[in-house]
Structures are given as C-alpha cells and as structure tokens.
Amino acid sequence: MALPTDSSEVQIISASGEKTNYLVPFALVTSLFFLWGLANSLNGTLVKQFQTALDLHRWQANIVETAFYLGYFLMALPAGYVMRKLGYKWGILVGLLMYAGGAFLFYPAAEVRVYGFFLFALFMIASGIAFLETAANLYVTVLGDPQKGEWRLNFSQSFNGISTILGPIIGGLFIFSKKEYTKDMLNAMPSAEAEAVRISQAHSVQVPYLIIGGVVLFVAFLFAMTKMPEVGLKEEKSSKNITIRGLLRHKHLVLGIIAQFCNVGAQVSLWGNFVDLKLDFARNQHLAIVEWLYRLNDTMTPTQIASFHASFALVLFMLGRFVGTWFMARIKANLVLAYYTIGAVLMVLTAMFTGGIVAVIAISLIYFCQSIMFPTIFALSCKDLGAESKLASSLIIMSIVGGAIIPPITASLFKIGPQAALCVPLVCFVYVVxxxxxGSKVENA
Known part of the structure; x- marks a missing residue:
C-alpha cells in the first residue's frame, strides 16, 4: 500500500483558510511506526539469547519484557510534557535520540556481559519509544482532516506490522547461532569452551543493534532538517489548566485507557505463549512441521524455525491492518473495531472448544483480528479532546503496562490448562467489544 495520494488526507487548514500539504512530514512520522515495531519484535529473540549468553533461568530472561514496559509506563507522561511545552518535533527527536542511545549501549553491554547493563539499554530504548508512540500516534490523527484521523493512524500502524514480521526473521538469521546450545550441553563442556560459547552468543547482538542505532540516528537527522507543522500548539499554550483530573471527566477516554490496557495485555499473553499454545493444542502436527522444515534446510536450528513460525503468524497481523485501513475509509472506525474484536472473541472460543489443528488456526487468526485494535482504540480515545490530546495520549501509552500485568495472570492459568489460560484474553476482548x-461514544463532559 502506498502513501496516501489524496492530499486532503494529510492537509492542515490554517486560520486564513489556506490548505497546506504535509505529505513529507506524514511520511517521516510513518517511518517511526516501523522503527518501534522492530524493537518490540526483537524482544522475544533477546529473551532466548540471554538465557544462553548469560546463563539465566527462563523467568530471569523474561524480565526483558518487564524492563521494556516499565520504560513505557514511566516515560509516557514526561513525553506528553515535552510535547506540550516544545511541540511534536522535539518529542520525536528526544525519543529517537534515546532509542539510538539504548541501541548503541548493547555493544558495551555485550562486552561485559552484565544483565543489568542489557536491561538498562532496553529500558532506554523503551523510554525513547514511549516518546515516539506518545507523539506519533497522536500526530498522525491531527495531521489532516479530523474525520480521517482513525484511517491515517491505521495506515501508519500498518508499517509497524511489517517491521514486526521482520524482527523474528532478523533474530533467526543474524542473532541466533547456527548451532543450538542447551543448558545440559553447556554444563557438559569444559568450562573454558562453555564460556567461549556464551561470549559468542552475547556478541551476536552487537552488530544488529549498532546498525539499528545508526538507522535511528539517520531518521533523527531527517526530522531535524524537516519543517514539521505544530498543530494546535498555540491553543495548548493558551490552555493553562490541563490536568489529569480534568481529563478523567471524559468518559470515552477513561474507557479507552481500560480498553488499551486489556488489548495490550491480551496481545502479549497470546504472542508470548504462541508456540506453547501450539504444542498444547497440536503437539504432533507442530513437531511434524518442524521436522519437515528441518529436512528442507538441515542447517536451521529448532529455535530459528520457531522464530520463523512467529513471523508467519505476524503476516496475518500485517494483512489485518491493511485490510482494516481499507474498510476504515468506508465504514465508521468504531464499527470496524467491533467487527474485528468480535472475530477475536469467536476465534478464542473456537480454540477453547475444539483443540487440535483447528485451535492452532484459530489462534493464528487472532493475530489478524488484533491488528487494528491498538491504533483504533487510541484514535477513538483521543477524539475531540483538542488541547488536552497530548496529555491524553500519554495516559493511553501508559496503559501499555497491561502487557506486563495481564500475561502473568494468563501464565498462572496454564497450570490448569490452555483453555483456562485463554479465558483471560477472552474477557479482555469482550470488554474491547x-x-x-x-464506550467510544464522545459525551459532553
């Protein structure tokens, strides 16, 4: 899908009535969605890699996700403050510099192999992304015709879907080693040999993250050199009494924050347990696929194959966003969201009451159904908030912490069975419906 060619979709109407086309700023902001999707999708690779490189237990390696979501939660409000005082452009530049800085820190962290150093680097990347998401998600909704805000946000988020697919592939090709090392294998090796393997595993993240940091810095340079419209900045500076307490009088915003909390929690619960759910519902079929792929290319390790499996499911996620963007140009955004979320509810119920390969297909289709939820919930929650939009954006980004709170609840129910675990995302999706x-209807406060 190409960038919008109808200039009315990315025009700003000035006070004098003149229309100005901001296609270049819109394209630049859209590139940000690709960048943070890549960082998010590499986390699963890092969890697996750190278990070997740093000799960590599974629960210790999963602190990667905690550090990441903590960055979102703690930095969303400062991001909103920077945007209110200095504008969207400065919020984006600060975010890009923090993102690049965190990526570059992976090099020394890999040299010393200190887990806390890696977690700090990830926290810094996530903090930068919190700035980017707070700014960019809102910016594209106001950068043009207000009636097409949801369409523009879903269009931009489609490029996030593309990078989400690439993340596991990059991890499989450039970070995971060509040979699989289990804890038992490493424990059986002479200590010097095992240490050499761990050093090699740690160093494998250096070059990919140096390249990512360099690309992010280049994008920051492009933003610095481009004139970016500051939509509504004068209006915000004249509004002195914008407070969180005042924002909470908007019912659709409060309900939207809860919806985003549920959506992200359900997404992380399902994505983080995708392979485990496949094994629970259709172990024999899953292992047969792995064996078939291994025969096609016997240099691939099981971890690499699993990484590529995740990318196949994420193709559905990307397609869902492009299809949803097409529908949103023709149907009201809240109705498209309702149809997609009802689809997710039906797919969860199908997985719970069937099992086998049918359950695996249903879980895969949830990726398609979830594709438009985040951007559409965001746009509907910020609708008609005017000068309060930037602070509202911060609160919605803070709700991403649901990705750190809901998954442990889901994981605890796996002891009962996968059907019990799926009850958590089911409840989340029912609320989003x-x-x-x-809940998304705007009422006068």
Missing amino acids: YFALK
Missing part, C-alpha cells in the same frame, strides 16, 4: 460499540 463494549468499548467499540458503546
């Missing part, structure tokens, strides 16, 4: 059909 309510928000789409009723």
Whole structure:
C-alpha cells in the first residue's frame, strides 16, 4: 500500500483558510511506526539469547519484557510534557535520540556481559519509544482532516506490522547461532569452551543493534532538517489548566485507557505463549512441521524455525491492518473495531472448544483480528479532546503496562490448562467489544 495520494488526507487548514500539504512530514512520522515495531519484535529473540549468553533461568530472561514496559509506563507522561511545552518535533527527536542511545549501549553491554547493563539499554530504548508512540500516534490523527484521523493512524500502524514480521526473521538469521546450545550441553563442556560459547552468543547482538542505532540516528537527522507543522500548539499554550483530573471527566477516554490496557495485555499473553499454545493444542502436527522444515534446510536450528513460525503468524497481523485501513475509509472506525474484536472473541472460543489443528488456526487468526485494535482504540480515545490530546495520549501509552500485568495472570492459568489460560484474553476482548460499540461514544463532559 502506498502513501496516501489524496492530499486532503494529510492537509492542515490554517486560520486564513489556506490548505497546506504535509505529505513529507506524514511520511517521516510513518517511518517511526516501523522503527518501534522492530524493537518490540526483537524482544522475544533477546529473551532466548540471554538465557544462553548469560546463563539465566527462563523467568530471569523474561524480565526483558518487564524492563521494556516499565520504560513505557514511566516515560509516557514526561513525553506528553515535552510535547506540550516544545511541540511534536522535539518529542520525536528526544525519543529517537534515546532509542539510538539504548541501541548503541548493547555493544558495551555485550562486552561485559552484565544483565543489568542489557536491561538498562532496553529500558532506554523503551523510554525513547514511549516518546515516539506518545507523539506519533497522536500526530498522525491531527495531521489532516479530523474525520480521517482513525484511517491515517491505521495506515501508519500498518508499517509497524511489517517491521514486526521482520524482527523474528532478523533474530533467526543474524542473532541466533547456527548451532543450538542447551543448558545440559553447556554444563557438559569444559568450562573454558562453555564460556567461549556464551561470549559468542552475547556478541551476536552487537552488530544488529549498532546498525539499528545508526538507522535511528539517520531518521533523527531527517526530522531535524524537516519543517514539521505544530498543530494546535498555540491553543495548548493558551490552555493553562490541563490536568489529569480534568481529563478523567471524559468518559470515552477513561474507557479507552481500560480498553488499551486489556488489548495490550491480551496481545502479549497470546504472542508470548504462541508456540506453547501450539504444542498444547497440536503437539504432533507442530513437531511434524518442524521436522519437515528441518529436512528442507538441515542447517536451521529448532529455535530459528520457531522464530520463523512467529513471523508467519505476524503476516496475518500485517494483512489485518491493511485490510482494516481499507474498510476504515468506508465504514465508521468504531464499527470496524467491533467487527474485528468480535472475530477475536469467536476465534478464542473456537480454540477453547475444539483443540487440535483447528485451535492452532484459530489462534493464528487472532493475530489478524488484533491488528487494528491498538491504533483504533487510541484514535477513538483521543477524539475531540483538542488541547488536552497530548496529555491524553500519554495516559493511553501508559496503559501499555497491561502487557506486563495481564500475561502473568494468563501464565498462572496454564497450570490448569490452555483453555483456562485463554479465558483471560477472552474477557479482555469482550470488554474491547463494549468499548467499540458503546464506550467510544464522545459525551459532553
């Protein structure tokens, strides 16, 4: 899908009534969605890699996700403050510099192999992304015709879907080693040989993250050299009494924050347990696929194959965003959200009550259904907030912490069975349906 060619979709109407086309700024902001999707999708690779390189238990390696979401939660409000005082452009530049700085820190962290150093680097990347998401998600909704804000955000988020697919592939090709090392294998090796393997595993993240940091710095340079429209900045500076307490009087915003919390929590629960769910529902079929792929290319390790499996499911996620963007140009955004979320509810129920390969297909289709949820919930929650939008954006980004809170609840229910675990995302999706059909309606506060 190409960038919008109808200039009315990315025009700003000045006070004098003149229309100005901001296609270049829109394209630059859209590139940000690709960048943070890549960082997010590499986390699963890092969790696996750190277990070997740093000799960590599974629960220790999963602190990667905690550090990442903590950055979102703690930095969303400062990001909103910077945007209110200095504008969107400065919020984006600060975010890009923090992102690049965190990526570059992976090099010394890999040299010393200190887990806390890696976690700090990840926290810094996530903090930068919190700035980018707070700015960019809102910016594209106001950068043009207000009636097409949801369409523009879903269009830009489609490029996030592309990078989400590439992340596991990059991990499989350039970070994971060509030979699989288990804890038992390393424990059986002479200590010097095992240490050499761990050093090699740690160093494998250096070059990919140096390249990512360099690309992010280049994008920051492009932003610095481009004139970016500051939509509504004068209006915000004249509004002195914008407070969180005041924002909470907007019912659709409060319900939207809860919906985003549920959506992200359900997404991380399902994505983080995708392979485990496949094994629970259709172990024999899954292992047969792995064996078939291994025969096609016997240099691939099981970890690499699993990484590529995740990318196949994420193709559905990307397609869902492009299809949703097409529908949103023709149907009201809240109705598209409702249809997609009802689809997710039906797929969860199908997985719970069937099992086998049918359950695996249903879980895969949830990726398609979830594709438009984040951007559409975001746009509907910020609708008609005017000068309060930037602070509202911060609160919605803070709700991403649901990705750190809900998954442990889901994981605890796996002891009972996968059907019990799926009850958590089911409840989350039912609430999002309510928000789409009723909670998203703007009421006068």
